[in-house]
Each structure stands twice: as C-alpha cells, then as structure tokens.
Amino acid sequence: MKYEKLAKDILDNVGGKENINSLTHCITRLRFKLKDESKANTDVLKKMNGVVTVIKSGGQYQVVIGNHVPDVYADVVAVGGLNVEDGAQDSSVDEKKNLFNSFIDTISGVFSPTLGVLAATGMIKGFNALLISLKILTNTSGTYIVLNAIGDSFFYFLPIFLGYTAAKKFNANHFIGMTLGAILVYPALSSLTAGKPLYTVLTGTVISSPVYLTFLKIPVILMSYSSSVIPIVLTVYVGAKIERFFRSIIPDVVKTFLVPFCTLLVVAPLSLLVIGPIATWAGKLLGAVTLGMYSLSPIIAGIFLGGLWQVFVIFGLHWGLVPILINNLSVLKYDPIIALTFGASFAQIGVVLAIMLKTKDQKLKSISIPAFISGIFGVTEPAIYGVTLPRKKPFVISCIGAAIGGAILGAMGSKLYMFGGLGIFGIPSYIGPKGIDTGFYGAIVSIIVAFVLGFVIMFFSGYKDEEVHNDTIAENKKDILVKREVVFSPLKGETKALTEVKDEAFANGDLGRGIAIEPSEGKIVSPVDGVLTTLFPTFHAIGITSNEGAEILIHVGINTVELKGKHFNPKVKQGDKIKAGQVLMEMDIEAIKKEGYDIITPIIISNSNNYLNVVLTDKRKVDYKDELLTLMV
Template sequence: MKYSQLAKDIIKNVGGKENVNSVVHCITRLRFKLKDESKANTEVLENMDGVVTVRKSGGQYQVVIGNHVPDVYKAVVAEGGFQSEKQVDEDDGEKGNLFDRFIDMISGIFTPILAVLAASGMIKGFNALFVALNWLDEEGGTYQILNAIGDGLFYFLPILLGYTAMKKFGGTPFLGMVIAMALVYPDLEGIPGASEPLYTLFAGTVFESPIYIEFFGIPVILMTYSMSVIPIIVSAFFAAKLEKFFTKVVPSVVKMFFVPMFTMLIIIPLTFIIIGPIATWASQLLGEGTIWIYELSPVIAGMFLGGLWLVFVMFGLHWGLVPIAMNNITVLGQDPILALIFAHSFALAAAIFAVMLRTKDKGLKTLSLPAIISAFFGVTEPGMYGVALPLKRPFIFTVISSAVGGAIMGMSSTIGYVMGGLGIFQLPSLIHPDDGISTGFIGAVIAALVSMVLAFVLTYFFGGINKKQESNSPNPTNNEVENLVISSPLRGEVKLLEEIEDTAFASGALGKGVAIEPIEGKVYAPVSGTVSVLFPTKHAIGLETNDGTEMLIHVGLDTVQLEGEHFTTEVSQGDRVEKGQLLLSFDIEAIKEAGYPVTTPVVVTNHDQYELTTTDKQDVQPEDVLIEVTSK
C-alpha cells in the first residue's frame, strides 16, 4: 500500500494502536479520539513528511494530511486494524440523480456477495448441464449435494442481503440478518399449505389472499420470502432508521438489548403485514397486465417482457408471472410468457463479454468470466448486480437487446410447453411436443443470436466501460492562467487567513487565500468549473477550473463533526457549475448554537503554481472580486 509506512509512523506517534479509541477523517485531516493525548508525539508528527500539521480540538487529535487524506486513512485503518467508522464513499459524488443513487444502493448491497453469488450460479448451471447430458441423475445423492451447494445461497439470499443492506443503510448488520431469518422461517412458509384458511381477503379480485394466521387480530398475508430481494431491502431501510431512533431515546443502561428488541418487534410484523403483501400484489398486477399486453399484440408483449425481465427480477416482480405461466401450462398445455424472455440471459452474457474484453479493471475482468457462464446458464444475478448495473450502459443495452429478441419471438409465436430451466436449458421447453422443431423454436434461436450480437456491439463500442477510470485521470493542462478572477462565494466580512483559529488554514498549509465571516448561509460558485470534492458531511466543497486552478471552500471550523446537520447541498461531486450558481446552504445560527464558528476559509490549494492577489475590501457580496490568480 502506497501510504503504509506513513500510516505506521502516524499510529506509532499517536501512542500506538492501543491508545486509539477511534479514527475518522474529514476533507483534509485524520481525526483520532485517543485514550491519552499526552502519549502522542506531536512534535514528531508535525515534522513528518506527509503530515501538514497537528491540531487538538473538540476532544479530537487531528493530524492534517491534505487532499489525499482518504488514501492515508485507508492505510491507517488497515495497518492499525481499526474499524472503519467513517469511510468515505468514493462514489458519493457520482450519485447525482435518482437513478444513479438507486444504482449505487443496489450495487452497494450486492457487491459484498458477488464472488459467492457468481460461484453459486456456476455450480447451479453446471449441475443442470450434467443432468441434461445424463451424467447425473436428479434422484442421486451427487446431484442433490451439488444442488444444495449451488442453490443454498439463492434460497437464503435474504439473510445475506439483510446483512449488507443494513450495513449500507447504517444499521447493525446482524440485526438485518435476524429480520431476514424470520422472513424465511420454515414453519411460517409451511402455513399456506394448510387445508383450510381462516378466511379470504379481497375475494374475487386480483388481490384475493387466503388468511391462515393473524397478528393481534391483524390478518397476515403470507408469501414465500426465500430467494426474494426487495422485501428484505425495504425492511432493512426502515429497520436502520428505527434503530437509530431507539438508540437516541432508550437509556444507555438497557440500550444493548432493548434497541434490537424494539426494532425487531416493529419491523418484522410490519414486513409480514404490509411490505410483503404490497410486493405480492405488485407481482400479481404485473402478471395480469402482461396477459393483457400479449392478447393485444404478441410483438409488443415480447418487447415488454424481454426488455424488462431483468428489471422485474431486480424488483422481485417476476414472481407474479411464474404462477401465471405454470397455470397456463397446466390448463392450456402451453405458455407464451416465460418463452418471450428467453433471449435476456444471452444478451446479458454478450454484454458482459464485451465488458471483459474492453475493461482495464482487473477485478472487473476477473468477475466477468463467471458472470458470463452463470448468465449463459440462466443465472443472471451475478452479471446484473456485479457488472451491468454498476456500469449502467451495459445494463441499458442488455434491456434494449432483450426487447429486440422478445419482439422477434413474439413475431415468431414462440411458445413454451413445459416448465424448464433458463438460459440454454430453456431451449428444450420450446420444442412442440407433437410437431417438434417449429417456427417458434427457430425464432427463439434467432432471437438469442440477434440479442447477443446487438448487446455485444452496443456495449463494446458505446458502453463507456472505461469512462470512469478515464474521468478520474488528471486532465492535461499547462496550468497557465492569464487572469482568473475568483469572486466571493459568500456575503460577509473578509478576514486574513492567519487571523482564524484553525492553525492548518492559518498557516497556509492547506492553501492561500482569505477567510469570510458570513452573514448569509448561502455559498455560490466563485468560478465556473467542476465540483472536484464534495464531502459527505456537506461542510466543504472543492472546485477545479478548466485551466487547472483548484480551490476549496470550507464552511466553518470543525463543522465536520456536525455530520451534515444544518447543511444542504445543491450540487454533486463531478457536476459542472457556472459562476454564481448556488452550491450549498447552511444555517448560521444553528451552527453557532452547536458551538462551531462559521468562519469560512476560501483558498487556492495549488497556490504554489500561481501569483495570488486578494481583495482589500472589508465587506464582500457574492460575485465581488475576492482573489485574482495569474501564472508565475
């Protein structure tokens, strides 16, 4: 690790890892909570290469590093074996719109289990292949054990997602696991098999639901939660919020066991009573809607089902189609619904293959191969959650290609005659029991091939696979500035940097510029450029102009400890902003009442490359000239 030696030296001179209660970081400094600050060797740290200065404030021992503090923090956590309490999310700045945030959430929840997800999918696929080739007997012990190995993760998937989702939402991971365990509790899953329900809700409607149990007189609509995704994620979201609430209000002496107890007693019944039924009804509505679309036009139905199947899987809505398909085969001897989704796994496999060929990321390349194999055999989760969704465009191109394949199958009247597997193993189910190879079967093969070619070509040439890596590389610039005018981002009183209480800023170690004592809680863009840094706690924002001038606006001193409270951001990291655009708002009085100064340093961080002239005005308004920058 690049900063491992620096991390070792820092840990040694803060008194050793045994003297550290916790360590977090903000935009420029490591913030230690030490058991005994007298054991820290401040003088050595201040003279250490890689350390700007040391500051003690708010019960924290602060080691000022500079802009590369996230990398140093990771090294410190690794070397000291500390818990990463405030790890910076490297993608925070790329979450701008709602879709991006959703993708980030899904990726964050599924990424920790991708390796075992891919491995399980491969085992399931190979096991099905061995049966198809008559190498294994479905009744034999070898098949059964291999099936348990491959299918175990998928059956108990909610338990793993309970852990990762709670961690993503800031709750206790093991609490999420316990919630999921209740959802897949086998005795509850067996109740719907009872001979007679107590009564039936919504009889005669699409929402008809037999009731077998009640919870304090409230009817509970049971469903199968094994292999489901959405119910546990939604439950974990609300559980994390509820846990935080109880953590604040429950007395410390009983907090350890009352907080999880109250959380479980509320969230688990809520999931059985509300969250689960809503997911079930959404699935049923989807099924009914799909039949209506197919009767309207097989081609439109093919585009709808083929294109959106992966989206349905992602939300767990596909389970609403499976019972309808099973009923169609039982009653009618054939079903068009599942037949029309045949091409989606091949399109996904081809898109991931394009990613594997183009990507420069070794980890992504390694993950792609098992994801391709899994998708080819019909197990799409590893490739969808691990490769296509995080990169976005490959997922979109997969959806488009699958829709084209679905349209071809709709045009060919492709029909399924038995409940078969997915992927390559779905082909036998498309063979007519009397006529053999039909137009529908040939259409399915053509659709799969067309979808694969289209998904591969679109992803390979337009997938933006290495866009993220390229956007993170330094922009070529000669850093020559004819005359850059930095306007005041705030309304307030100008102060010299050396007059403020923060030694790191006052010394000029973090940049040259001025400070402003604001009288209005709004920060406007002082230049046109890109938001290069936006810390999760919203108290500091970095900008970079097209010519490479870098600047930092740090609202208040030690305000990182507010953890975003009293701050509202109007932009995201990576956004292009224009001069005068509102960047963030903050509540001056609330911050002061919390005990923090609102004095705001405005500095050019790469000042050593330029000549800076600061304003001689005592009071400034937004867009007044604050700093003039010229090349040396």
C-alpha cells in the first residue's frame, strides 16, 4: 500500500468505485472505463501529486502515472475493493460510443496485459540474435537453445495467454479462454500436417486447403495457430456469448462443471471448423494489405507513421496498430509497419536534451533529466507531458525528427523481427534470421538522425524560458507547468549526502530520496504544515504527511532505537496537526553521542516516486526554516 493516499484520491476523483465499469493499466497509465465521465474531477486529477495528466480517448478515461503505474494500480484495486480479476467490473454495459472507440477499448483490454512479458521475451530473443550475429554463440549451442526457448515460448503460445485476457475482457470464464487457446496450439493436431492429406477442399481457389482429419465427418482445415492473434480473440468473443447462454439455462447446482463442459464442446469444434480458418485467412489478408500499402512508398509511410506516432500515443490510438504488428510477425515473420516508428522516442529525447541544456529554469531542468533518462529506454510520457507537449513547438520539432527517422527506416527497408523492448532495448529486434543487414543499419542511422535533428533544431530555434506555461495540459494559462513543494529544514546543522549515512538502507536510497543533517542543536521543528502521522514509541523517528501529500521521515541518529526513548523529549503526539516551524522534539545530542551513537539525521521523502524530482539544497550549513528539499510535482 505504498500509494494508498494517491489511490484513494484517484478513486474519489473518478467518481468513486460505483462509477467504475472496469480498470486496467499499461506501461504508464491507469485505464478506466467510467459509467459517467462527467462525474470525474479531471482538473483536480491533472494537478494531483503523482498524476502526470489525464486523457480521454478510445472510450477510456486514462490517468497517466508514469513508470510505477503497476504499484499504483495494485493500490487502487485494493483501496477500492475492485474485483477486477473476476471480471466483476462489467465492461459490457450499454454505452453510447462509436465503433472505433469500442475497437480501441477492446484491443487495449486484450493486449495491454501481455505487452510487458511479450517485450521481455522479445528482448531476450533479440539479444540472442545479436550474440549469433557477433559469433559469440552458435545456433547449435545449449546456451542459444535455452535462451531461444525463453524468447520464443510466450510468443509461440500467445493464443493461450490471449485466451485469458480476452476472456477477462469479454467477461467469460478465464480458464475456458485459456483452454480454447491451448486447443489451437495442441501439438497432436498441428503434427498431423506432416502426413498425407485425406483430400483437398476448395480446390482451384486461393484458399485451397488440404484436409488431414474430420470431425463428425466434417472436414477440419488445420492451420498453424502458434503466435496467432485473430483466431483466439474471435473464438473467445463467440465463446463468451455461448457461455452466457449456457449459464442462463443450466441450474446453479451443476453450473460449475456443466457450463465449461457445454461451452467447450460447442466452441472448440466451432473454432477449428469455422472461426480459426476464416480468421487465419483474414490475418493473411491483413498482412498482405499492410505489406501492399507499405510497398507503395515505404518512405512516405515512414514519414506519416514516424511523424504521427507520438500523437497516436497521446490519444491511445496506437493500440489499433498493435494487432497488425503481432499479426505480421505471425504471418510474415516480420513487421515493416511499427518498425517505422522507432525514431520517435529518440527525437523526443533529443529535444528534451536541448531544452535541458538551454533552460535556466531549475524546475524545468530538474524535470528534463529524469524525462531524458526514461526516454532512452522508450518511455516518453514524462518527456511528452512534462516537457515538450505543453510548450507545443518542442513537441512539433520532435515529430519532425521522428518523421525523418521514419523516412530513413522506410528507405532502408528496416523491419521488426520480434516484439522486443522499447528505446535502446529495441535495437536487437531489427536483426533478422540472416543476421545484421541493411535494415539493421537503417534502424541505427534512423535513431541517430532523429535524435540529432531533434536536438539541433530545438537548440538553435531560439528557445526561451518564457515558453513554460502549461496552457495545453492544464487548460489554464495562469497555471505553470511544474508545481513544487518546499520542505524546510527541521534541524540546525551541517548537511550531508545520504551516502555518508552509515546505514545501507538510507545510503542506497532504498527508503527514498533526501538528505542528512549533522545537528548542532537538540531541537527538531516541523518542516511543513501537515499531520504527525508517526511517532515511534522510542521517539527516535518521526513521520509527517504534509498538506500537499509529501511523506517525510526524520530519523534521529543511527541505531538510536536502542536508547528506548532515553534523551528524547517529544512535544507533540501522533495524529496532531502541525505547522511549519513548530517544535516537535527536543533531545540531548551530547548525551546521545556519549552513549556511543552517531547523531547524523536523515530526512527522507518516503514517497519519492510520486515526484518528478527531489532537489536538494546546495547549502553546506542550514538553519531552521531554510529551504532543504524541493519536491517537483
């Protein structure tokens, strides 16, 4: 429950648990489907500590959090008592939304839970290909075979995993969905194609197919369903409706086993006889169409997709291309479409780096640094929402760099051969079965050019710090982009880096970012207005939650818990409301030292991950009420 307060505030401002139909998350966003979006306090959420921005797109109410969104999601589910794993938040309610929004919502709901592992296994496969290309491994070595199994397994058995997510999306039994996926990749069925066919159907047509077995004398057209996406999604969609029919007519006392029994007996043959073959043919047609459109002009396609990719991401429209990517990898064994967008994140961080070097605004600089670092690894939301989009011109410049990068990818024939990582981790994904080729070099050139163009154009375009007003996100020209909270010094003394604290948990930053003070006076004052949320019985540690949401830990000395309160004299009690400058504790620091304890005192922001940055004072000595830490929101 690290983000319990943030989770509670988010739930309150989306209209409460009763206003939520469903909740999922992707890499950086909580994706709500709300019964009534007018009940959500969008402006409040946008300005909330820990929330980057809010986007309404594809029938979803998207609360952008950042890289730690899985932890926030878990706490939102826990705080709200949302039974999302059981599909209790029915996403099939009657809503007035267009077909396109329904499509985007369905695609994101089915595919987003798989993307993390899909990317991870793709990265392993990509690095394995890189090791082969560099002749560090051979394709017959045991190391290669094991790594390839790790990299291939998830994608090969993708229908099983999509069976689960699709069942969850369509409010069907999750294990029925997984079973339907397992049937499609069942080895005994696929191995029959190695033998002699019984006969051929649809002879003379483009879909002429050999028949290797029959079901109730009906010919079964066997297909290769490993790594496929369309057949299982359609199968589970149909299966969910059939399951609901059986659930409505079968008595409760036998529903547990008879509903799955009847559903599988109907849907599994239907998927092998009708849905699977038709969906596979449709998938091949989709692959051929996208390849045909790409072939008309790879350069123009690169300019279009590369230049607009970040716009697609902002509105969640990129989900419409995810099935095309996975389908192409399954049918064509490569994807030339999403491959064209590789330069977008690098153009974005090129622009951010230029702003970071040009700006004299310390608040903006402190945002740009973590945004640049996360952008290197392909997560660009902090850069987009925190730096470039609110200033408009930098965002346009990043799109220009991405468009040129896309043109290079198209001209060089670069292709994705696996669903790999983002940012620099995506580079090995451009290595094909034959090793490093022109397309791989095109990927390298494109990201370098996109990065350099974004940086150079931004650096020499006359950027001024006056361009810091957030009239795009906050929709209020008086609201500045970055809000900050100042934490004043609770002690008088000499500042020290946390690395100087002789306690590994503090020194490594495991407990949060902050600073330490070697106190010269035995008095602690409140650094903020807020509530004294924790006062340890031994009085050696104080926990404060500010009115703005900062969670501050003041830990007096190292191992001073062993004193059991000796030499400490608290002036407040747990739960008290406190004001900045109010005396919280008095202690005899000389007596504590004589007892053999180090008196160095870490001041930690326990919820550091809620902030873009925690800026430390550069003063060597501080007095009460001096600015000690600045929290960038």
